[in-house]
Amino acid sequence: MASTVIGAGITIEGEVTSDEDVVVQGTVRGKLVAKDAVSVEQGGAVEADIAGGPVAVAGTVTGNITSSDRVDLQNGAKVIGNVKATRITIADGAQFKGNVDMDV
Amino acid sequence: MANSTVIGRASFIRGRVSGDGDLEIAGRVEGDVAVTGEVVVDTSGLVAANVSAARIVVRGAVKGDLVADQVLLVEAGARVVGDLRAPRIAIAPGGLVRGHVQTGAAGPARPRAAVAPARAVATETKARPVVAPPVVRAVKAAPPPPPAKVVATKTNPKPAAPARPGPPPPVVPVLKKGTKAVQKKRG
Numbered sequence: 249m250a251s252t253v254i255g256a257g258i259t260i261e262g263e264v265t266s267d268e269d270v271v272v273q274g275t276v277r278g279k280l281v282a283k284d285a286v287s288v289e290q291g292g293a294v295e296a297d298i299a300g301g302p303v304a305v306a307g308t309v310t311g312n313i314t315s316s317d318r319v320d321l322q323n324g325a326k327v328i329g330n331v332k333a334t335r336i337t338i339a340d341g342a343q344f345k346g347n348v349d350m351d352v
Numbered sequence: 353m354a355n356s357t358v359i360g361r362a363s364f365i366r367g368r369v370s371g372d373g374d375l376e377i378a379g380r381v382e383g384d385v386a387v388t389g390e391v392v393v394d395t396s397g398l399v400a401a402n403v404s405a406a407r408i409v410v411r412g413a414v415k416g417d418l419v420a421d422q423v424l425l426v427e428a429g430a431r432v433v434g435d436l437r438a439p440r441i442a443i444a445p446g447g448l449v450r451g452h453v454q455t456g457a458a459g460p461a462r463p464r465a466a467v468a469p470a471r472a473v474a475t476e477t478k479a480r481p482v483v484a485p486p487v488v489r490a491v492k493a494a495p496p497p498p499p500a501k502v503v504a505t506k507t508n509p510k511p512a513a514p515a516r517p518g519p520p521p522p523v524v525p526v527l528k529k530g531t532k533a534v535q536k537k538r539g
Contacts, residue, residue: 251360255373258357262367262383268360278367 251284256291270300272307290324303333305342312346357387361396375405377412395429408438410447417451 251268254260258274266282272292280286282300292307302317305325313319315333323341332349356374359365363379374389377397385391385399390407393399397412404419410430418424420438428446435452443449 251358252363252379253356253358255357255375257372258369258375258387259371260365260367260369262365265364265366266360266379267362270363274357274371274373 254292288325297329359397393430402434 251270252264252266253271254264254274254276256273259277260275261277263279264270264276264281267284268282269285270280270282270287272280272286272288272294275293275295277295280294280296280298280300282298284301286298286300286303288294288298288303288305288307288309290306294307294309295311297311297314298309299314301315302320303313303315304320304322305313305327306322307324308326310328312329313327313331313333315331317333318335318337319331319333321327321331321336321338321342321344323339325339325342325344327342327344328346330347330349331344332351334350336348336350338344357369357376359375359377359379359381361378365379365381365383367383368386369375369381369383370386372388374391375385375387376392376394377385377399378394379396380398380400382400385401385403385405387405389405390409391403391405392409393403393412393414395411397414399412399414400416401414402416402419403414404421406421407423407425408418408420409425409427410418410432411427412429413431415433417435418432418437420441422439424436424438424441426432426436426441426443426447426449428444430444430446431448433450435454436449437454439456441453441455443453
């Protein structure tokens, strides 16, 4: 049960802060901070830095991703920015341009 | 469901929310909300923003103007501080509203200052013994000019100041004192 959903067709310009899961199907510009899981679904676009728990990307992200847990770039994902997390997976078919920092 | 957006209880958005689709707010939103579908502010929802949508349902707290293209429902337990405008507005018993309420076709974003005097004139010409508020507003609107005049008269003596070799112009209070002193001496 995702608690916060930004639906397709909706654009948020500003700062999104959440203590729960965030699912992005629409567009977020600005900043995205979540204590829990962040999921950028197919068709979703984030032009912002993301900080959160586990981050899953199947859409587009332009900005840095910082996770306290793991980052999964799924098939179809397009990410431009640096990724910092303890565990990172990049699926076949994901586009990625940026640095990876696995802070071991 | 595809286009539906939910701002969860523990979420906070600062900025502008816009686009197509429905929006359910159970968390906090500060900024502007403009969507084409329905906006529902849940009991736990806290909105400090102007909201415009086709349909608006309020069960939580809103501080800002609500403009709906179709219907605006303020349900029991809702708290609204701001103006309401929609073709159809319903305020349920237990709903709290503080602001201007206007039903009818949605016009341009409330030109309040322009509207109030116009309405006062209208009521006067029709000689209707109706509600006082418009008149009160007109009276309220009147006072502002006098202060401006006062300021003008105060600022007028300024030219006299340069005659003294006193401090430079930016320090207004000193200038005022100085000009008063000059006036007293002259008087």
